[in-house]
Amino acid sequence: IRASMLVDKHFAVAAVDPRVYGSFIEHLGRAVYGGIYEPGHPTADSNGFRRDALEAIQALKVPIIRYPGGNFVSGYNWEDGVGPKAERPRKLELAWWTTETNEVGTNEFAEWAKLAGSEVMMAVNLGTRGPDAARNLVEYCNHPSGSYYSDLRIAHGCREPHRFKTWCLGNEMDGPWQIGAMTAAEYGRIANETAKVMRWVDPTIELVACGSSSRSIKTFAEWEATVLDLSYEQVDYLSLHAYYNNNEGDTANFLASSLDLDQFISSVASICDYVQAKHRSKKKVMLSLDEWNVWHTIGTSRASERWQIAPPEFEDVYTFEDALAVGCYAITILKHADRVKMACLAQLINTIAPIMTETGGSLWLQTTYYPFLHASNFGRGTVLKSIDHSPKYDSKSFTDVPYLESVSVYDEESETLTVFAVNRHLEEAMELALDLRSFEGMELIEHIVLESDNLKAVNTKNDPNRVTPRVVDRTTVDQGRVSSLLGKASWNVIRLR
Numbered sequence: 001i002r003a004s005m006l007v008d009k010h011f012a013v014a015a016v017d018p019r020v021y022g023s024f025i026e027h028l029g030r031a032v033y034g035g036i037y038e039p040g041h042p043t044a045d046s047n048g049f050r051r052d053a054l055e056a057i058q059a060l061k062v063p064i065i066r067y068p069g070g071n072f073v074s075g076y077n078w079e080d081g082v083g084p085k086a087e088r089p090r091k092l093e094l095a096w097w098t099t100e101t102n103e104v105g106t107n108e109f110a111e112w113a114k115l116a117g118s119e120v121m122m123a124v125n126l127g128t129r130g131p132d133a134a135r136n137l138v139e140y141c142n143h144p145s146g147s148y149y150s151d152l153r154i155a156h157g158c159r160e161p162h163r164f165k166t167w168c169l170g171n172e173m174d175g176p177w178q179i180g181a182m183t184a185a186e187y188g189r190i191a192n193e194t195a196k197v198m199r200w201v202d203p204t205i206e207l208v209a210c211g212s213s214s215r216s217i218k219t220f221a222e223w224e225a226t227v228l229d230l231s232y233e234q235v236d237y238l239s240l241h242a243y244y245n246n247n248e249g250d251t252a253n254f255l256a257s258s259l260d261l262d263q264f265i266s267s268v269a270s271i272c273d274y275v276q277a278k279h280r281s282k283k284k285v286m287l288s289l290d291e292w293n294v295w296h297t298i299g300t301s302r303a304s305e306r307w308q309i310a311p312p313e314f315e316d317v318y319t320f321e322d323a324l325a326v327g328c329y330a331i332t333i334l335k336h337a338d339r340v341k342m343a344c345l346a347q348l349i350n351t352i353a354p355i356m357t358e359t360g361g362s363l364w365l366q367t368t369y370y371p372f373l374h375a376s377n378f379g380r381g382t383v384l385k386s387i388d389h390s391p392k393y394d395s396k397s398f399t400d401v402p403y404l405e406s407v408s409v410y411d412e413e414s415e416t417l418t419v420f421a422v423n424r425h426l427e428e429a430m431e432l433a434l435d436l437r438s439f440e441g442m443e444l445i446e447h448i449v450l451e452s453d454n455l456k457a458v459n460t461k462n463d464p465n466r467v468t469p470r471v472v473d474r475t476t477v478d479q480g481r482v483s484s485l486l487g488k489a490s491w492n493v494i495r496l497r
């Protein structure tokens with residue numbers, strides 16, 4: 001099959017906000033305990049953090065990490081996780097029915113995030129708590145000194161404030177599974193009042209209100225409209241959460257699911273604009289897709305035995321086709337660079353994650369690590385609106401699905417153009433013609449592919465390199481015309497300068 005893209009450097013969608021390459025670490029499963037933190041592990045540093053995990057995360061260049069939840073945050077008392085470790089309480093954790101030891105809390109995570117090169121996207125508990133605990137947490141984290149909570153932080157060994165800039169006003173408060181779930185009206189009011197006092201403590205912070213926990217939940221759209229109506233001037237971002245899988249065993253349909261994400265983003269942007277219009281506001285609310293991924297085990301119940309400490313949970317093993325889907329979602333996020341300013345791959349390690357560790361043992365990278373790595377490392381600069389032509393197909397849930405899913409990003413500083421492209425065709429290679437008429441003298445840096453002859457191939461502890469990227473010789477450049485051959489069912493990164 002044949003497809004084409006006309007890419008012009010003057011047709012800018014928007015600058016990529018680096019925070020679209022964010023991720024998420026929740027106190028869930030072995031993400032914290034056994035993931036980033038494992039005192040006694042051969043690679044552990046003096047604070048108990050695994051260096052092997054840190055290095056795999058650093059390579060991803062994740063500019064922001066959401067913490068500490070997720071559903072976990074809706075029952076979390078932040079005070080339990082600060083101060084001398086020996087005095088921290090063990091608590092029954094009701095989101096996931098585990099025991100939380102509180103060995104890692106806000107200050108440890110802040111220290112670790114610095115090493116990872118990431119900002120922290122903090123979340124406050126609006127499930128069992130409210131404005132009071134939230135404003136105290138902002139005072140503890142961000143106020144320099146001279147008040148009860150800022151001095152408490154200093155007494156806990158953190159002289160400098162953390163200056164967390166981005167804060168989530170609760171998590172998925174629309175979900176019946178959430179501790180303290182609310183109606184949209186209840187949440188809109190509490191989000192507004194909480195945001196108000198948090199900003200009074202620190203006017204420099206940015207706030208994210210909870211949108212719907214999925215596009216398929218019944219209250220979707222009404223929820224967004226009501227919540228924003230009640231909190232519009234106090235919030236900067238509205239969140240979206242989106243998970244997909246191929247549990248139905250229909251790969252063509254699964255690879256088309258990024259069209260659902262595309263529609264979801266457009267719909268939420270429209271709702272934000274509707275509320276802006278209604279309020280005659282000057283402000284535009286931006287989007288934070290702060291949970292997205294493939295999730296096979298979604299909806300399976302919590303750990304079979306209650307009150308374990310950090311039991312393995314949701315340790316999805318990602319296939320090659322999952323990596324293609326992740327590539328399609330990353331491309332979709334970039335196409336919405338004018339509106340999606342933050343996005344978090346959920347999650348980062350062990351729990352629905354691209355990085356896996358064995359407690360006490362080795363670390364390996366899942367298939368999905370690679371498209372995220374490429375997007376984050378090379379997808380910096382300005383997203384360009386290209387004119388694409390591709391043959392299309394219909395699948396069970398989608399019509400007119402282009403076989404080519406692609407986006408181009410131009411980094412003016414390094415004068416590098418990167419084209420990310422997935423060939424969704426499961427049987428046939430694609431000849432892609434790139435017309436770069438506004439770019440002069442472009443030459444190929446490299447064409448990287450992720451391919452496999454088996455859509456279900458996975459990387460495991462014992463076979464960690466079954467699906468890894470490689471550089472191929474399948475792109476030619478001739479006077480502004482670039483031809484690339486994209487293998488059937490493949491992820492491609494074409495880099496030119």
Ligand code: AHR
Pocket residue numbers: 026069070071072171172213291346347
């Ligand atoms: O990422 C796992 C869970 O998915 C989060 O805790 C929750 O917010 C979502 O439902």
